[in-house]
Amino acid sequence: MRVLVVNPNTNIGVTRRIDLAARAAARPGDVVRTVPAAFGPDLIVTPADSVHAMQGVLAAVDQHHDGMDAIVLASFGDTGLDQVRARTGKPVVGIAQSALTQALAHGPRFSIVSFSPSVQASLRAIVAHYGLLDHLADVTVLENSMWSDPGHIHHELAQPLLQLCQQRAKAGGIDSIVLGGGPLAGLAQNFAPYIDLPIVDGTTAALHVLRAMLSE
Numbered sequence: 001m002r003v004l005v006v007n008p009n010t011n012i013g014v015t016r017r018i019d020l021a022a023r024a025a026a027r028p029g030d031v032v033r034t035v036p037a038a039f040g041p042d043l044i045v046t047p048a049d050s051v052h053a054m055q056g057v058l059a060a061v062d063q064h065h066d067g068m069d070a071i072v073l074a075s076f077g078d079t080g081l082d083q084v085r086a087r088t089g090k091p092v093v094g095i096a097q098s099a100l101t102q103a104l105a106h107g108p109r110f111s112i113v114s115f116s117p118s119v120q121a122s123l124r125a126i127v128a129h130y131g132l133l134d135h136l137a138d139v140t141v142l143e144n145s146m147w148s149d150p151g152h153i154h155h156e157l158a159q160p161l162l163q164l165c166q167q168r169a170k171a172g173g174i175d176s177i178v179l180g181g182g183p184l185a186g187l188a189q190n191f192a193p194y195i196d197l198p199i200v201d202g203t204t205a206a207l208h209v210l211r212a213m214l215s216e
């Protein structure tokens with residue numbers, strides 16, 4: 001399986017985190033090529049950011065998709081999903097839809113945990129886009145969070161995010177936790193031993209979804 005993974009923002013540190021998560025989910029013989037958007041915002045937060053990012057995603061796909069079997073869009077807004085499918089004719093999945101699908105495999109109720117109130121509305125919006133609000137218990141985010149660079153969110157906020165996941169799991173009423181946001185790629189694997197619920201990583205889920213699609 002040869003997979004192009006596109007980070008729809010331009011941050012190199014976030015791209016590196018997504019690449020590591022994708023490679024961890026790959027199997028021997030798989031080829032993973034991870035690239036950032038060709039241009040656009042450093043972090044996608046608002047609907048305007050998403051619109052701006054989509055053109056950078058399309059430019060990156062045009063440049064890198066030759067020779068690839070499938071494409072992963074690694075922002076939690078699934079930025080440009082329909083447009084990339086139409087443009088390439090290849091299997092394309094987003095990390096949000098993949099993560100939500102995997103969460104529902106664990107049971108009907110999930111919570112999304114993320115790093116900032118600034119992304120809360122967009123996370124709820126993507127769940128609504130896929131018609132899954134009845135399954136969403138809540139979107140739980142770190143309040144007053146700060147980071148030096150989007151690429152550093154992964155380690156600068158790891159401990160408070162783990163504690164937030166533990167608190168949400170202890171509160172009950174859910175079957176799984178989804179980590180929301182491209183900058184959190186790979187953290188689910190680190191958190192899993194310390195949380196008494198399944199915890200879902202979108203990049204990992206996307207690789208699993210593509211593997212199933214390509215094997216049909």
